Structures are given as structure tokens and as C-alpha cells.
Amino acid sequence: MSSATGFDVRAYARDPRDLRPADLELESLRGLAPETLEVLVHLWCVERGLLDRLRDILVTPTHAEPRVTAFLTTWSYEQHWLAETLAAVLAANGRTAREPGDTAGGRARRVWDERARPVLGAVAGNLLGADVTGAQMTTSGLDTAVLAEVYRRLAAAEPRLAATARQIVDLKERHRAFFAEEAAARLSGSANARRLARVAVSRWRWPGTRYCDPGPVAERIGRIFGAPTDRAGLLELDDELAALPGLGGARPVRAALGRLARE
Structure with missing residues (x-):
């Protein structure tokens, strides 16, 4: 489950960074x-919603990948x-x-997503085989990188949240390192994985805009x-993504910002 030179999954599993409400001085965060x-409400929705990724991933051949599932x-x-x-920061602010x-x-x-997609995703994933994992790692890394940038901007905009936001950015960067390593390895080894990743990236949307009206999200992000x-x-995240095998020219972040600006 660990790589000799890359991301050490065993070490990661032994040392989770579980930022908890008890770790914060919530009294000092009142009156935001x-x-x-x-923005925090939106981030809560996104972070909570990302857990649905397990549902989508674990019905595909990725569930048999011990390194990824670990x-x-x-x-x-x-x-x-x-x-x-x-949620605790929000509650402290009423x-x-x-x-x-x-x-x-x-x-x-x-x-x-809740009824048909898991079944169809399982069928399609099993037909496509293990190459689907490369696409999943690519879009997971993209979500993570974008969210890290949001937390960085939040830290700059609200000094009282700066320390907490920096902890979250560190958490996200560790996640991002894993996704980036897995995506690069899988895309470099398979033309089919590169094709699936290109399709997934072309369909990528700003996190948290799949179900709700994207207008309010566009307003918050624009601010x-x-x-x-x-x-x-x-x-710059587009440039980093385009450096992955088979993804040259991809500009999903620019495209997503353009869609939000039109909302």
C-alpha cells in the first residue's frame, strides 16, 4: 500500500489529520x-458532498485497488x-x-445520482476496467486543488480564519499529492485511461454546483x-492539469469560471 519513492499510504493512514471542532477557539470566531x-456554507456543502465520491468509486473496479481504498x-x-x-464555525455564528x-x-x-448512477456506473466501470481509476484520480485531484485555493483566499480575506484555513490547506495538499501521483502513473500507462480522463475533465464542473442554483455560488466565488x-x-491549476499525460490543452478551471460568470 505504500510506494518506495512516492506517497506513503501506510504513513498517511497512521497519521490522520482530523481537524475537529474541539481544536478551535470558537468563541474567537463569532461575528464573522x-x-x-x-462561503463557509458553500464549503460545508462541498466537503460533505465529497463523501458521495466513495459511493461512485466503490461500485467501480477501483474498489479492488488496495492502495486507493486504503x-x-x-x-x-x-x-x-x-x-x-x-458546521461548528457556522453554528458559533448562529x-x-x-x-x-x-x-x-x-x-x-x-x-x-442516488438511484440509477450507482448501478449504471458499476456496469460501465466494470466494462471499462481499471482504467477508470485514472479518471477518478484526476477529477478528485482537481476538486481538491480548487478547494485548497478557496481556503487560501478565505484565509487572506478573514484573518481570524487564517490559522484554521492554513490547516485545511495542508490537509488538502496532502490529499492532492496522492491524487496527482496516482493520476500521473495511471494515465502514463494506458491510452484508454487518458481518453477516459479527457472525457471526465471536459465534464468537470465547479464543486458544489451540480444540484443547486449556481448563481449564488458564482457570486461568492466572484467575491x-x-x-x-x-x-x-x-x-495555474489548468497548467498543472495539462501537464498530465494526455491532458495537454485542458482548461477545466477556466471553463468552469466562465460558466459561473455567465450565471
Whole structure:
């Protein structure tokens, strides 16, 4: 489960970074600005929703990959406590962590995801074989990298959250290291994996916009990434992704920001 030169999954599993509400001085985080709380609500929705990735992954051949499943066991534990911590910050500010209402299209997509997608995904995944794992690692890494940038901007915008946000960024960067290593290895070894990854990347959307009205998300993201210099780190993620085998020219972050700007 560990690589001699790369990401050590055994060491990761032995040392989870479970940021918990008890680790924060919640009293000092009261009275956060409403716009900051809106961003935190969105982040809570996203972090909690990422746990659904296990449902989608574990019905595919990836469930037979011991290195990946060992990583995801600890990853899901860390994700759970991260979502709980964000909920605690919101509660300290009188806000209840809850998902926004689904749009009509979002409700249809949710029904599809919860009822049909696991079954069809299992069938399709088993037909495609282990190459599907490369695409899953690629988009998981993209989600993680984008969220790390959001937390960085949040730290800059709200000094009281800076220490907590930096801890979360460190957590995300560790996750990102695993996903990047796995994606590179799998894409370099298979033309079919590269093809599946290109399709997955072309369909990628900003985290947390699959079910809800993306308009409010666009407003929040536009606020914290308002200046061109603020967006520079985000756009660099496209260059990093394009360096992966078979993904030259891919610009999913720029495309997602463009869609949000049109909402």
C-alpha cells in the first residue's frame, strides 16, 4: 500500500489529520461577516458532498485497488471531521449548516445520482476496467486543488480564519499529492485511461454546483476571487492539469469560471 519513492499510504493512514471542532477557539470566531459565512456554507456543502465520491468509486473496479481504498478510508475520516468543523464555525455564528434547495434540474440529477448512477456506473466501470481509476484520480485531484485555493483566499480575506484555513490547506495538499501521483502513473500507462480522463475533465464542473442554483455560488466565488491576481493561483491549476499525460490543452478551471460568470 505504500510506494518506495512516492506517497506513503501506510504513513498517511497512521497519521490522520482530523481537524475537529474541539481544536478551535470558537468563541474567537463569532461575528464573522455574512459574506464569509456564505462561503463557509458553500464549503460545508462541498466537503460533505465529497463523501458521495466513495459511493461512485466503490461500485467501480477501483474498489479492488488496495492502495486507493486504503487511502480513501482515511480520507473519508478526515473529510467527515472537516465538515463537522465547518458546521461548528457556522453554528458559533448562529447559522445552521444545510444544503441549498435543488433546482428542478438538480432534483432530477440527484435522483439519477442516488438511484440509477450507482448501478449504471458499476456496469460501465466494470466494462471499462481499471482504467477508470485514472479518471477518478484526476477529477478528485482537481476538486481538491480548487478547494485548497478557496481556503487560501478565505484565509487572506478573514484573518481570524487564517490559522484554521492554513490547516485545511495542508490537509488538502496532502490529499492532492496522492491524487496527482496516482493520476500521473495511471494515465502514463494506458491510452484508454487518458481518453477516459479527457472525457471526465471536459465534464468537470465547479464543486458544489451540480444540484443547486449556481448563481449564488458564482457570486461568492466572484467575491473572493474578484481581482485578476486573486484568480492567478486558480488558473495555474489548468497548467498543472495539462501537464498530465494526455491532458495537454485542458482548461477545466477556466471553463468552469466562465460558466459561473455567465450565471
